[in-house]
Amino acid sequence: MSLRLTLILLLQLSFAHAQDFSDAAQSNKYNECLAQVEADSSVALLSARKWFIEGGGVAAQHCEALALSEQQRYDEAASLFERAAAKLKSGEASEFATENKDLLGVQLNYLAGIAWRASGNFDKSYNVFTAAIISLEEGAPLAYDIYIDRGLTQSLNDDHLSAIDDYASALEINENKIDAFLYRAEAFRKLNQHLKARLDLNEALALEPYQPDLLFESGINYRMQKNDEKAVNEWRKLIENYPNTHWEELAEDNINLIQK
Numbered sequence: 001m002s003l004r005l006t007l008i009l010l011l012q013l014s015f016a017h018a019q020d021f022s023d024a025a026q027s028n029k030y031n032e033c034l035a036q037v038e039a040d041s042s043v044a045l046l047s048a049r050k051w052f053i054e055g056g057g058v059a060a061q062h063c064e065a066l067a068l069s070e071q072q073r074y075d076e077a078a079s080l081f082e083r084a085a086a087k088l089k090s091g092e093a094s095e096f097a098t099e100n101k102d103l104l105g106v107q108l109n110y111l112a113g114i115a116w117r118a119s120g121n122f123d124k125s126y127n128v129f130t131a132a133i134i135s136l137e138e139g140a141p142l143a144y145d146i147y148i149d150r151g152l153t154q155s156l157n158d159d160h161l162s163a164i165d166d167y168a169s170a171l172e173i174n175e176n177k178i179d180a181f182l183y184r185a186e187a188f189r190k191l192n193q194h195l196k197a198r199l200d201l202n203e204a205l206a207l208e209p210y211q212p213d214l215l216f217e218s219g220i221n222y223r224m225q226k227n228d229e230k231a232v233n234e235w236r237k238l239i240e241n242y243p244n245t246h247w248e249e250l251a252e253d254n255i256n257l258i259q260k
Helices: 003-018 022-039 043-071 075-092 095-099 100-118 120-135 143-156 160-173 178-188 194-207 212-224 228-241 248-259
Strands: none
Touching: 022 043, 022 075, 022 194, 043 075, 043 100, 075 100, 075 120, 100 120, 120 143, 143 160, 143 178, 160 178, 178 194, 178 212, 212 228, 212 248, 228 248
């Protein structure tokens, strides 16, 4: 799934009202721009830039940055998300956007963090995720996701201990999603803390017993603990539940390695 698709549904409602839409045509312009990103990012890029010149403001920049992300021009996209966030902070936006600058700023910094990470710039990614976290209000809808994504950035930067702290913060917000358990288990594995990883995997599997990432990681965990029988059992679940997929291939490859 593209960077745009991961967040477009979440952000659409807030940004759809972030400008001075005086009539339905202006609101439709924003939705059309988003639809163009998926259909043809080059067309969307030109439309968004033209719209910005005509006064589209933050919404136009948001659409332009998404189009850049769709083209894998992540550095440009991240910079544009940050510039839009800065405009909100300084009050250079519509009345609605200014009144909701904290929420919209968090969302823009979140997008910037994901784009910087996609570009390989983990330090900038960490910084903008942190800026988003500092601005979080209690019960903010993106809080769980921001901690997860900052943790992923730190894992990619080989700072697994800090990543574990972020996953723990995400779990304090929501213990009923598997992401934080799975990613923390992976971080524990990289630190050779396999018993702690097992505890997280068990928690996640209790929520989603046949989720493929979990089953694969669970097999790895058992393998690292030299329990090949349980490892094979986990990977056989992948073969049974996900035939003719890359999960089946991965499971078979790993089982063959054990049986050689």
